[in-house]
Amino acid sequence: MGEVTGKVMSAGEAVERFVHDGNELVIGNYTVGSCAELVYEITRQGKKGFTLYSQSGIFDVEVLVAGGCVDRLVTTYVMRSGGKKGGSAVERALNAGTLKIEDYTNFDYNARLVAGMHGFSFIQVLEGVMVTDLFRKRGFMGENKFRVVKCPYTGKNLLTVPAATPDVCIIHVQRADKFGNAQYWGAMGSVAAAALASKRIIVSCEEIVDHDVIQSSPHLTIIPAYRVNAVVEVPWGAHPTEVLGYYNVDNLMYNGLFVSAAATADGLKAWMDEWVYGCPDRASYIDHYIGKFGSAALDELRAKPFYSAPANYGSAFTSHWDREGKERSMGVTLPELEKLLQERGKSYE
Template identity: 30%
Template sequence: MKQTTLEQAAKLVRNDQIVTIGGTLSQRIPAAMVRELARQGVKGLHLVKASPGYDADVLAAGGCLASVRAGMVTLEQPFGMAPNFRKAAERGELDVIENACPAVMASLQAAAYGLPFQAVAGFAGSDVPSIAPFATVKDPFTGNDTLVVPAIRPDWAILHVHEADVRGNARIYGTPVWDRLMSRAAKRVILTAEKIVDTSHFVAQPEMTVVPEIFVEAVVHAPSGAWPTAVFDCYDIDEPAMRHYLELSRTPDGFRKYLEETASQDRRALGVAA
């Protein structure tokens, strides 16, 4: 059985590790886990994700990040840019490795396939290859120069799913975004789940399993664990709550208050099936 509490699962993530976080922008972010990481004061994390939003902003506000490799960082409309991420970047508190979304995912895909790098295309006329860690190799079939990106194998993929069992099998309804790939690229996976269901639920329709148990280290029962971001077919973005976060996180004291305010809600994740 891999089911545990939010606090114990967050303790698995150590300073200076590489993490990739599921969902995208303000959609199906493992927000309760992200806030718990900030509460526990983890430092020096290297976030690898094509399109982070609320997750990158919270971790930046908490001083948890050493670097972010991403194609874009934003909270989506109507909330605009990720202000705490931007401030941390402008102050030089974290290293922004500017990239493109497909290139970030190609680096994860290379890791998932056990390859040292992967070829990428579509960058003709772009400045990205000159500022991101791209390289050029000779195509052995044509002799042409080919852009490649390095494999990146995160220490952890942290994902929020609709359903999981205590063994770590998981389903995501609607688009999985890049979560399936993240689970294969990372060394281990931490899941937070809206529901904990019996394993027979997965046996009945194995083709619906997005993340199989072999990749998973810990499972947390976290109802509304993506709040204030959205989860398809469960709840929408909580706009007042998002604006409350943005207001409080303007100052370090306000951000600490925000973490305290949300602690009881986040930690109602029991870790044990009822």
């Protein structure tokens, strides 16, 4: 990987170039470490008409739905602010008729992306849901939500779901290099499949690190550079959700301000006016936060280190040629080998 690829850019540029109205958009993160800044930027740019895929639609889905960006939602789990009494943006949009929903189980949803990731057109899922309304109630996908096929080997009925290959995935990770190798660790969830199933991938990260760092820990890389379109460095990019090894969930912003705001349409609008539309980018969002609550409020969220033991990637040799210049298994030097090739008539001028 020689040249600088020009993938490093701002959230604004990445969203402008790679997220388009009417796209199938997938939020790659699952419950934690959500790509908050990319979600906010999409909302600020007023993109619309999405079919949104979200494994666990917490505040990120609430913001996109309340921002009027989403027509259709494929999901397994949505947020409900404030328990029985509180509502949610999703509930309000369903009742207003501006949002259509398709409910899957966690596995079925993820399986659709796994199928897409591997290039299959459908995949077998767990047949137990056939007795439930998850199977019986069809939303906008109709017959294509699930189909039953006969196993050609056992003759049993198998439940299947169609592959999903969203147009664009937005995802936040701990670190990446400038080429786009994206590293993520902790609860792996369905993060890799969501990204790899997609046609375009925007990666935001807490920090851009040297390529050497990636090469010394390749098992942490969940998306290879060649699949990534944009790399956006955004410290605190998942705030108020947590990023393992960087910071905790911010209860003050999340359970405190956001959850109570999201219970009503007006509350959520006021919250978004202040924290999404009112801050042009993540740096100004963090400035606003510090201005309001002090830097100590952020500092106390920072993770205390707990490092993984290094794994030894070493091998015995780094070359076929030993210290005397002899090839280790044939016992000859390179000039000796070349001479032998000539003597045996194997070398052509």
